[in-house]
Amino acid sequence: MNVRDPFGIHRKNALSILKTTVPRSAVNFTERAVEASINALEKSKKVVDDLDMSFTVPKNVPSFTNPQRIVEDHVWGSTAVARGGKGSQTNKNTGILGGVQDKVGSLFDDRNSLPMYKDKPYAYPPSYRAKPLWRRKRVIGFVLFVILSLYYFGAFGHHRDTVIASTPIWAWLAANSESGKTADWSGRRERVVEAFTLSWDAYERYAWGYDEFHPISKKGVQMAPGGMGWIIVDALDTMILMNLTSRVTHARQWISNSLSYDQDQDVSTFETTIRMLGGLLSAHYLSNEFPELAPLSDDDPGAPGEDLYLEKAKDLADRLMSAFDSPSGVPYASVNIGKYEGIPAHDEGGASSTAEATTLQLEFKYLAKLTGEKYFWDKAEKVMEVVDNNGVEDGLVPIYIYATDGTFRGQNIRLGSRGDSYYEYLIKQYLQTNKQEPVYLEMWDETLRGVRKHLITYTEPSGFTIIGERPDGLKGALSPKMDHLVCFMPGTIALAVTGGLTEAEARKKSTWTKQNEADMKLARELMHTCWGMYKWMATGLAAEITYFNIANPPAPESAPHHPPAEFDPDPEAEWRKDYSVHSMDVHNLQRPETVESLFYMWRITGDIKYREWGWEMFKSFMNHTAVPDGGGFSSLSNANKVPPVMRDNMESFWLAETLKYFYLLFSPNDLLPLDKMVINTEAHIFPRFDMGQLFSTGWKRKPRDADGKIIK
Structure with a gap:
């Protein structure tokens, strides 16, 4: 039979089978459903005819013979979901290149092992969606059986490795496979594990031991001659x-046998601290405090490798300490780890990034606590004193600081790149030492007041809450620009309000204030705006930078604002006028900040919508960042078109942060309780602890006026 007319002679047979095997009450609908399925398949056949393309399996369909196949089956099947409501942008994803891997995977999946979905169909009549559940399940199952029967018994003849590119019925069936109203969060969490293993196994197969992984070209690149273990x-x-x-065993073996920091190599002080030092310390903590997780005999008490991670961390930290050997104590931007030599930045007049200089403290304080080596603590905490002694207005710091004298360079103030994690680590330092260093809470509170006063405004016409920038200082104009990085703030604000308790628990305390109430409201509003960054884009994945339409002059923080509760999916919806993405900013780097905040907001508020937003975001990553031929997942050069343009790069924080936060978001709340630990800016987990007799804050703030300026 001609494969380009697969249903030509089978239509009558299929429908006659229906009339003899299905109860009469269900025949009419089922007949229409099969007709709709066949029509959809024939329409896609016409598309392929017009393009003069054969029905060959696209390259981005998982290999059916690869040992990774079982895992791939689950991921591809579980993500074949039609997301109605994006107009033409979403519909493009059902074309020749969009979502094919999902639909093909669905043909071979065991549906009983897949998660359930809450998405509503957008292409089928409301009367069917209203039918009782038992009738829905029976009819859906039968339609699936009929179509699979046609597939296996001749519709495709001997061409079972071929597929029609656009089959909406498969996406629709997956979208409606949920029974009842309760989502299977355990199943959704397993989908995250499968996404991680796909990514990790691709790296392991093509670039093991390399610091960078390019999943499309299947290559690895080293940052240092012997590798820094950047991904591992x-x-x-x-x-x-x-x-x-x-997989932990394999990684541990590489760390033990191949990882050496005795290399003549310049590295970023900040990135190496948060990723490598933080990663080693977190692995040490988890493997000791939670031995039931990935249990290994090598790290058991008394075993030769018991302190492997800590020993590597101590060696690396001793090398990184050289960055702090500056006249002011503010660390240099880079350090040669082989020569134990700090190196000033090559631009900005040698100034270091303020955020980078002040986002080392959690790591070095925890290491000091583990080792008893006080100099780690003292060097890291001295930086905070130098920064604070500048006496900035309203707690808002410029984004560059000289390591030579500890003064700021320029007046650019923002909570995006080079500014963000300074603010994050204020409240987290306070929590890390079990609230025994109130100076950091004081600095955080001052900062949040400054953010409200100088950076918060509302968009037009819809009234979304944003955090803008002051590139020319607090007296300069407000820029309506938000890096995706700024989306760490909703979760951090909520964490600061409750200290890691749930909102319900915190409200019962006598310490709950009207300011706490206002801060939680701000957290919710910013979370809503950050989610809109995803909803605005064609792929459902946020751009690196988003601009907003605001009034001139900008509305003050006290102005009334009433943003829509939902994002209307109509491409011409009014809310879309508030957002704008420039052509140079459409890339998506697999960043974690929004899902990080969703995790905090879910744990603290208990509002299920934050989990649902996370699931929708996860599906977008699965649908649009999957790489052909078992390559895992890649960041995107253009996330505002479907299919997107790939960057051929997997960021290490995709594994360290983004997928981890998805995993935690879908996990039970007693996994890593927020009031017992603190998570660094690279999502590495440290315990909270008491300082004890050895450690102290070691400095006091100078007296200030109402604006935060030092009184001389």
Whole structure:
């Protein structure tokens, strides 16, 4: 039979089978459903005819013979979901190149092992959606049986490795496979584990031991001659949490046998601290405090490798300490780890990034606590004193600081790149030492007041809450620009309000204030805006930078604003006028900040919508960032077109942060309780602890006026 007319002679047979095997009450609908399925398949056949393309399996369909196939089956099948409501942008994803891997995977999946979905169909009549559940399940199952029967008994003849590119019925069936109203969060969490293993196994297969992985070209690149363990160490604690014992074993063996920091290599002080030092310390903590996770005999008490991670961390930290050997104590931007030599930045007049200089404290303080080496603590905490002694207005710091004298360079103030994690680590330092260093809470509170006063405004016409920038200082104009990085703030604000307790628990305390109430409201509004960054894009994945339409002059923080509760999917919806993405900013780097905040907001508020937003975001990553031929997942050069343009790069924080936060978001709330630990800016997990007699804050703030300026 001609494969380009697969249903030509089978239509009558299929429908006659229906009339003899299905109860009469269900025949009419089922007949229409099969007709609709066949029509959809014939329409896609016409598309292929017009393009003069054969029905060959696209390259981005998982290999059916690859040992990774079982895992791939689950991922591809579970993500074949039609997301109605994006107009023409979403519909493009059902074309020749869009979502094919999902639909093909669905043909071979065991549906009983797949998660359930809450998405509503957008192409089928409301009367069917209203039918009782038992009738829905029976009819859907039968339609699936009929179509699979046609597939296996001749519709495709001997061409069972071929597929029609556009089959909406498969996406629709997956979207409606949920029974009842309760989502299977355990199943959804397993989909995250499968996404992680796809990514990790691709790296392991094509670039093992390399610091960078390019999943499309299947290549690895080193940052240092012997490798820095950039991906392996960064992903290690995620694998421990996910209980991936064999993969942890392989990673641990590489760290033990191949990882050496005795290399003549310049590295970023900040990135190496948060990723490598943080990753090793987190692995040490998890493997000791949660031995049931990825259990290994090598790290058991008394075993030769018991302190492997800590020993590597101590060696690396001793090398990184050289960056602090500046006249002011503010660390240099880089350090040669082989020569133990700090190196000033090559641009900005040698100034260091303020955020980078002040986002080392959690790591070095925890290491000091583990080792008893006080100099780690003292060097890291001295930086905070130098920064604070500048006496900035309203707690808002410029984004560059000189390591030579500890003064700021320029007046650019923002909570995006080079500014973000300074603010994050204020409240987290306070929590890390069990609230025994109130100076950091004081600095955080001052900062949040400054953010409200100088950076918060509302968009037009819809009234979304944003955090803008002051590139020319607090007296300069407000820029309506938000890096995706700024989306760490909703979760951090909520964490600061409750200290890691749930909102319900915190409200019962006598310490709950009207300011706490206002801060939680701000957190919710910013979370809503950040989610809109995803909803605005064609792929459902946020751009690196988003601009907003605001009034001139900008509305003050006290202005009334009433943003829509939902994002209307109509491409011409009014809310879309508030957002704008420039052509140079459409890339998506697999960043974690929004899902990080969703995780905090879910744990703290208990509002299920944050989990649902996370699931929708996860599906977008699965649908649009999957790489052909078992390559895992890649960041995107253009996330505002479907299919997107790939960057051929997997960021290490995809494994260390983004997938970890998805995993935690879909996990039970007693996994890593927020009031017992603190998570660094690279999503590495540290315990909270008491300072004890050895450690102290070591400095006091100078007296200030109402604006935060030092009184001389």
